[in-house]
Amino acid sequence: xxxxxxxxxxxxxxxxxxYYPVVAVLGARQVGKTTLVQNLFAAQVESFVxxxxxxxxxxxxxxxxFLQNHPPPVFLDEIQYAPELLGPxxxxxxxxxxxxxxxxxGSQHLSVMRDISDSLAGRVGIAHLYPMTRRELAGLRKxxxxxxxxxxxxxxxxxxxxxxxxxxxxxxxxxxxxxxFPASMVAGYWQSYLQTYIERDVRxxxxxxxxxxxxxxxxxxxxxxxxxxxxxxxxxxxxxxxKTAQSWLETIQSTFLWFSIPAFSRNPVKxxxxxxxxxxxxTGFICHLQRIGSPEALGGHPLWGALFETWVVMEIIKTIxxxxxxxxxxxxxxxxxxxxxxxxxxxxxxxPIEVKAKSNPTRNDGRGIGxxxxxxxxxxxxxxLIICAVEKPLALSDNLIAVPWRVI
Numbered sequence: 008x009x010x011x012x013x014x015x016x017x018x019x020x021x022x023x024x025x026y027y028p029v030v031a032v033l034g035a036r037q038v039g040k041t042t043l044v045q046n047l048f049a050a051q052v053e054s055f056v057x058x059x060x061x062x063x064x065x066x067x068x069x070x071x072x073f074l075q076n077h078p079p080p081v082f083l084d085e086i087q088y089a090p091e092l093l094g095p096x097x098x099x100x101x102x103x104x105x106x107x108x109x110x111x112x113g114s115q116h117l118s119v120m121r122d123i124s125d126s127l128a129g130r131v132g133i134a135h136l137y138p139m140t141r142r143e144l145a146g147l148r149k150x151x152x153x154x155x156x157x158x159x160x161x162x163x164x165x166x167x168x169x170x171x172x173x174x175x176x177x178x179x180x181x182x183x184x185x186x187x188f189p190a191s192m193v194a195g196y197w198q199s200y201l202q203t204y205i206e207r208d209v210r211x212x213x214x215x216x217x218x219x220x221x222x223x224x225x226x227x228x229x230x231x232x233x234x235x236x237x238x239x240x241x242x243x244x245x246x247x248x249x250k251t252a253q254s255w256l257e258t259i260q261s262t263f264l265w266f267s268i269p270a271f272s273r274n275p276v277k278x279x280x281x282x283x284x285x286x287x288x289x290t291g292f293i294c295h296l297q298r299i300g301s302p303e304a305l306g307g308h309p310l311w312g313a314l315f316e317t318w319v320v321m322e323i324i325k326t327i328x329x330x331x332x333x334x335x336x337x338x339x340x341x342x343x344x345x346x347x348x349x350x351x352x353x354x355x356x357x358x359p360i361e362v363k364a365k366s367n368p369t370r371n372d373g374r375g376i377g378x379x380x381x382x383x384x385x386x387x388x389x390x391x392l393i394i395c396a397v398e399k400p401l402a403l404s405d406n407l408i409a410v411p412w413r414v415i
Contacts, residue, residue, distance in 0.1 A: 011046050012143055012183070014039065015329040016134055020047060023132035024107045028100040031086075031111045031123060034136035035263035035288065036204065039183045040112040041084050043136065052080040052110060057088035059207060070095045079108035086111040093126035100130050115208060115262055137263070137325045138181030138289045141413075145171060152414040153326060157334070157353055159389065173396065173412065174302035177318045180291020181325075190301065197295035201225070208262045215255070220245055224255050228265065228287065229296040233313040233320070233348075235282040235340070236267075256285070264288055266324060271337030271350045271357075273383065284338040290318045315364040316348060319394050322415050323349065323360070334358075345378030358389045366396040368409040376407065 020043070023030045032040045045054060055077070057063055066073040070092045074081075079099070083092065096109055111123075111131075123131055142150055179185055182200075185193060205218055205225075215221045224245055231241075241252035259265045267283045287293050297310060305311055327333055334353035340346045349360040359376045376391035393409040401409045 011042060012139065012146055014043050014143055015140065015149055015326060016136065017047060019329050020134055023134060024048065024110065026106055027130065027132035028106055028108045029096065029111065029127055029131040031113065031131050031133045032136055033113050033133065036114045036208065037182055037184055037200065038136050038138050040136050042183065044082055044110050044112060048082065048110060052082045053077055054082040054084060056084040057086065059088045067091045074099055082110040084112045085114065087113045087115045090122045093122050097126045097130065135328055137321065137328070139183055140181065140322055140325045141171065141176055144181060144186060150326065150415060152410070153323065154330070156392065157351065157358055174305045177290045177314055178294050178299065178302040178305060180289040182289060182291065185291065194295060197292060204262070209258060220247070221255060225259065226296045228256065228259065229293045230310065232285065232287040232293055233316040235284050237282070266321070268336050268338050268349070271339045273386070286317050286320050288321055290314050293317065312364045316362040319362045319412060319415065320349060326415060339379050341378060341382060346375045347379045350379070356387045356389050358392070360392045360394060363393055363395040368393050368395050368397055368401065368403065370403045370407065373403060373407045
């Protein structure tokens, strides 16, 4: 059994439990939601794990009676399998007028959030949990570089940089169950995960005609991570229409396998490409779906640049979940081809970030950031950042710095 590794959002979850009557922890299956909640609140809460087949203690049939027999605080795991409880929970919350009554978890964002929004609006604090970051996997303390950077500081407070090699990190990904798995067992884990995901999660949130075609869709989308998504192209590749491809992508996003970043534009008449850019949320899963059988195979692989960008972007997304205020996230691409991978917006400032799978960045690698500044001269834009494989931070110009991937 794996030793528990602390997660970055622990402090935020504790605060939510202190100030909200209900806390919801949402994320893909097997990212560690149950383990996290039980390690934080085991001494305080009674726990139940719901099942799509078995009605635990008739919770779906008679939710009021279930709650009467299990007074709060209670942890209700995989709440999407017992949505009938949400209405009675609301009535309990309104009656008791207390904080820290219920912790919910779910792995299906759309169905859970729709039910929560209808039943618990204003009563629930929500946290999203993704696969583990590099720092969480290594047991390192929280990195402060990104927080310092969005405050206008370039402070490299990183006394524990770690010694991990990049290829194994990207190839294995961040799912907790894989921490101690030998490389020979990783493919079997993902094969089982994919089958369970399609048969349990997908079937319950979407009307998928052909599960086999949907499996091919997931494989295709994994290969398109770090790209703008063209639904028409997706549909043609699979022999389905555009609306079906769009619906299927929304399904994998609602079950936390896909993260979408909208295009940035203050003025839609400007010369800006408007498609959202998407990322598969775990590079280890991508490697399995693309039949990349070892970390060494990443060297020179055609997908390496996209995999590195996906890994870095998801490290950022996972890290900021612990922040008190989440920044807005965009990407930028002009019709002329200039690109910025991420534009973070917080406190009225824009922070452009480029990701480059190289160890010798030059000022030319920041030309997309320069084009972004030119396109939006009236915006407040902070120092540009290039995250790459450079050995140590390197100033490329007065407002552009390249940093090692380890600092995030």
